[in-house]
Every structure is written in C-alpha cells, then in structure tokens.
Amino acid sequence: MDAVTELIRAREIFERGEWAEAFHAWASRPLGELTADESTSLAISADLLGRDDVCLSAHQHAFEAHLAAGETSAAALSATQLALALTARGETELGAGWCARAERLIGEAHEEGAPRGYLDLNRMQRNIAAGDMKQALACAQSVLNHGRRLNDPDLTTIGLASTGRLKLYTHQVRDGLACFDEAMVAVTMGEVSPVIAGHVYCVMIEGCQEVGDLARASAWTSALTRWCERQPGLVAFTGQSAVHRGQIMRLHGAFKDAVAEFDAAIERYLARPHTAPAGLALAERGDVLRVLGDLDGANLSYDQAAGHGFEPQPGLALLWLARGRVKPALAAIRRLLAETPHPVFRSRLLPAAVEILTAAGDLEAARIAAMELEVIATDFGCDALHAAAAQANGRATLEDDPSGALPYLRKAATLWSRLGCPYEVARVRVLVGRALRALGDEESAAAELAA
Secondary structure (H helix, E strand, C coil): CCHHHHHHHHHHHHHCCCHHHHHHHHHCCCHHHCCHHHHHHHHHHHHHCCCHHHHHHHHHHHHHHHHHCCCHHHHHHHHHHHHHHHHHCCCHHHHHHHHHHHHHHHHHHCCCCHHHHHHHHHHHHHHHHCCCHHHHHHHHHHHHHHHHHHCCHHHHHHHHHHHHHHHHCCCCHHHHHHHHHHHHHHHHCCCCCHHHHHHHHHHHHHHHHHCCCHHHHHHHHHHHHHHHHCCCCCCCCHHHHHHHHHHHHHHCCCHHHHHHHHHHHHHHHHCCCCCCCHHHHHHHHHHHHHHHCCHHHHHHHHHHHHHCCCCCCCHHHHHHHHCCCHHHHHHHHHHHHHCCCCHHHHHHHHHHHHHHHHHCCCHHHHHHHHHHHHHHHHHHCCHHHHHHHHHHHHHHHHCCCHHHHHHHHHHHHHHHHHCCCHHHHHHHHHHHHHHHHHCCCHHHHHHHHHC
16 A cells, blocks of 8 residues: 555545554654655544654644744644643643644634634643632633634633633533533534533543532533444543443442442553643542451552642541541631632532531531531532432531421432432431430431431
8 A cells, every 4th residue: 555545545434533553654754754644643543542742743743834824824723723722731831832832823814713713722721820810711711702702612612611610610510511411412423523522521530520410420421431332442531431430339338339330440651751630640549448448558648649749638538537536627618618618519518527526525516517508509409419418407406406307307308319329328218316315315316327
C-alpha cells in the first residue's frame, strides 16, 4: 500500500471511530509528511489513546503547517487546542503561553469564529483555577454564544455543560441542571466530537454528584460506560468512567465491585504522565474501605491520595472518629467548614459534620449544621440531599428529643430506599432503633436493629 493510499485509509478509519488503527497509520509516517489536517486528526487519536507526547507534537505541527500556509485562523485554532491539551495535563503556564499566541493571531486575523470560542474556554479554565466562578461563568456563556452563532455543535455543547456546571456554583442549581439536560441531548445524538463528548460526560456527572442528583449521575455514568465500550482502544476518559462507576456502586452497596473500579482507575491514572487525578480515586477507595471496616487499608489510601495532592476529607475525619479519635476529627471538620463557604461544597461536608459534632457532644452545633443542610437541599431540589438532610436532622435531634427525631429518620429511610442506597437505609434504621429504645419501645427497637 503506497503512502497516499495509507493516509486516505487512515482518514476513513478515523471517521469510523477506530482510533488505534488510525493512530498507527498516521504515526507510522514522519510528521513532516502529514498535512495540517492529518496532524490534527493524529493529535485527536493520540489524545483518546492516552499518547500525550504524540498529541502535543501533532498539535504543534498542525499549528506550524497552518502558519506556514498563511492560514492564520486555522493556526489560532490549533494553538487553542494545544493550550487545552497542555492545561489538561497540568502544564498551565505553557498552556497560557499558547493562549497568548492564539489571541495575537486572532487579533491579526480579526477572527470571531471558533478560535475565539476555544480561547474563551481556556480563559474559563484559568478563572476556575483562580476561584473566580463569576468570571468563569461569563466565559462559559461566551463559549455557548459563539457555538450557537456559528452553529458549532462542539462549542455549543461544551458551552452548555460548562455553563451548567458553573451555575451550580453561582446559586442557580435548577438552571444548571437544565443546561446539562440540553447538552446531553447533543451527546447522545452523536452530534459532537469524541474529545468534547468525553469532557461533557465527566463535567456533568461530577456536577450531578456534587449537588446530590443521583438519578442523572447514575443514568449518565451508564451512558459514559457504553460510550467508552463502543470505541476500541480508548484510554482517555476510561479512568474517569471507572471512578464514576465506583461511586455509583458504592451508593448502591456494591462495595467490593466499587473497590475494583477504583483500583482500575488508579492503575490507568498512574500510567499517565499527569498522575494527580489518581488522588480522587484513592480517596474514594479509602471511603469504601472505611465502610467495610478495613481502617488500616482506608488510612493507606487516604495517605496516598494526599501524596497526589488531594485532601481526602471528610473521609479521613470520619476514619479518625471510627478509631475513637474524636478531638482530631472535630478539629478537622470545624476547620473544613470554616474554610468552605460555598453551598455546593458545604453540602458534601455537612453530613459528616453532623455525625462528628454529635459524637463530640456538641448538639447545638450539630443542629445548626443539619438545618443548614436542609436549606441547601431545599434550594438544590435533589432527593439525595433531602435524604441526607433528614438523616442529619434526625441524628442531631435524637439525644434530646427521640420522638421528634423519628419523622426525620422515617423520611430519610424512605428517600434512601427509593434511591437504592441500602447502606444509608441501614444506618438510618440503626438511628430509628436507638430512638425507639429511648422511648421505651424495646420490641420495635429490636426489630429495627435486627433488620
């Protein structure tokens, strides 16, 4: 097969989504023999296959080829793609440099097309890293506006997903979830490119988990798994997919399967040059091992997560509580609450805070934390948060008013059961049993505790 025929075949294979074969066909030729468009396709294939070195080299060659041909707008687009790839790998300073180069070229070309949209996407990521969610949201909405004006499915969909995620952080949870739903239509209809589709899945699943929308998180995790399985040789997003599957399995009580998924994710992340994402998977693994009673294994996982730059809280504080180290657990959760003002992130701390504060005997602080969680749950409107809030209120009320705790606990048991979360149902039923025993109903208490 001559070189031209091989390159034509590579394009056909690429269009069918067979990334590994397309990659090998293009990568077998020197970069200098590839056109700018072929180099871009090679970069995409390499990205999906986890070949970061080839991805970056191919994007840079595409940039140089477009620039040499006087194609300023196309060169600017390649520069933005290279910036995004570098930022995703943790090379933020180098990514910012390519953004500056893209901006200069966009200005020279008076370009208001797709390159400007991707430049705004890069700006959005920098603002998120800086903690400026308001400015990040403005950038995401600009990406969305560019996509709609240009009728560009990739920009429109990543703009919708990013706008939705950032609306969660700017007290617009219901609007954010509506953006997710619209973006998911485009993904499931196959309207967007594979790299964008993978990012959109992860952005939205993580967002749904943050606000306790387990129905969407479960459905979209299943969709992400099927999407990954349809693409032979895919490496990108498979680590995230394993983490998301493990998180859902944990919620549904499949603890050993969850550990296996987290182990798979950790292995994939550690095989990449940028290993920081392994921190989340290690922390999640620690949470499951703690629930299973393997406290030493949980402690090791938490230590390893911290080694990758991820603070494994509040799981670590709950581990200390399980070992009877109430004072360190209390100090940690108070510190975490003090430095975490945002409702989305507080909603993930408050259930653990109520458990630790109650164990420490600070019932007034526990009740305040539980009421705050209830306010957040009402604002977000997601069943898992309503369940967690009812459970927290029941726990905080139990010692002083066992009869008053029972309605909260019954509500929590119903909601957790509806969501298919057997471990949480069991924890609530233990609290119900304690309340019944405190009220002198020993036989009903024994039935709850036995169940």
